[in-house]
Amino acid sequence: MRFLAVLLLALLAQAVRAEEPALSWLQRMHVATQTLSYTGTFVYRSGEQSETSRIVHVVGRNGIRERLETLDGYPREIVRDGDEVKCYLPDRMTVKVDKQTDHKIFPGLLPENLQDISAHYDLSTGAVERVAGYDSRAIMLQPRDKLRYGRKLWADMKTGMLLKSQTFNEENEPIEQFAFTEISIGGKIDDEQLKPRLLARARVWHIENSAAVAAKLSVSGWSIKAELPGFKKVTEMKRTQGGSAKVGHVIYSDGLAAISVFIEPMSNKTSLPPPGLSRQGAINIYSRQVAGHLVTVVGETPADSVRTLAESVEFRTP
């Protein structure tokens, strides 16, 4: 009996050891992306769709500042300054402004989240491969159930910087990839590179502020009944979106993937997403109507996960 216990412990220790390097790689990767400045070009690929973007990421005294500009397709620009993200959408002559309300929920990969991750994914390290000219360590995250997608991440051996990321579906086929083709890590980056370039494209910009504030949706009669194992409620808020104020937004996360539940009055809607399921890369979107409201669930998870949450949304007159 004692022999069995010892054997079991030994096996367990073995398993923990196998996960440890992967976990510490994740931790390293997270620290690197929060502390290193870099400029680079990356390619986003999903199915037949492929798009190249330029990214500038500067860590300074006042937090992180970033600028992303798409190099092919229709020009778009995302500029982040600390808690505030601005999306310049020249086709609508609109700047969407979103300011973080809940400071507690960031950064995302804290040690306690790492524990969550290892509870729902099998972690392992892979071979050393070259990505964008850097020797990189591959880290695999295999989901333990069908509620989440698998990931493979590549980190620079020297700095820990995340250089490539792939998402796999239930059949273990890659469905989405982000990969740097060229990156320069560290060094001095000119402030000029952080200034939005698309500003000159339109003379008048329509500013759409999300005006997000913390809120409790249960107070207005809404409840999300389903519980997806491992997905915890991170925060809930009210925001202005697409011209409609009072859009409820609840966020769940398992430490790696997130699911957003949006609830908004139908009367405000001018264009509706199609009812049922739609997809963009590794993101599934499920829409349905409940009590004169549109419920839209968005997540980088398999379709069943977003659908389960969407179909469990209920309204009761408070």
Place this chain on the structure above:
Amino acid sequence: MKETLSAWIDDELSDQQAGQLPAQLKRDGELRRSWDCYHLIGDSLRGIQGPDLCAQIRARLDAEPTVLAPQRRSKPEKLRWAALSMAASVAAVAFVGWMALPGTQQDSLRLASAPAREVRLVATAAGEGAKDYLLAHQRYSPSSAMQGVAPYVRTVAASRASTRR
């Protein structure tokens, strides 16, 4: 009767001979099923559709989620919901039908043997309507903590796809 029907479908009847048939079809459910069936047989022979479409549609409609009607829903909304869910079923069937075209035989076999619930979860490409949600969602994903604003390109890509359309 069925022979007459078959002859009509094959365009072998004169207008006069066919005269009463539309009215009879309207009255007789059995005859309508035969009519559907003959068309399906014809279509399958011509390789236009997979067989057993009626049963597939029925199975899918049966598998539609039960709508838990909230207390204060007005009638027109109910109708609208039903219409939308019907439209979704039809769209899913249309997609399966498309998948069953020659050349993707293996896919169609896999889909045909899968339970109706899985067939229903065929996703369409996210369009313009999804843009705002994608933008609002991106920053709350823990992977954004590592990738910075990079995941925002998903949204960009989606809107590009919709402008092309």
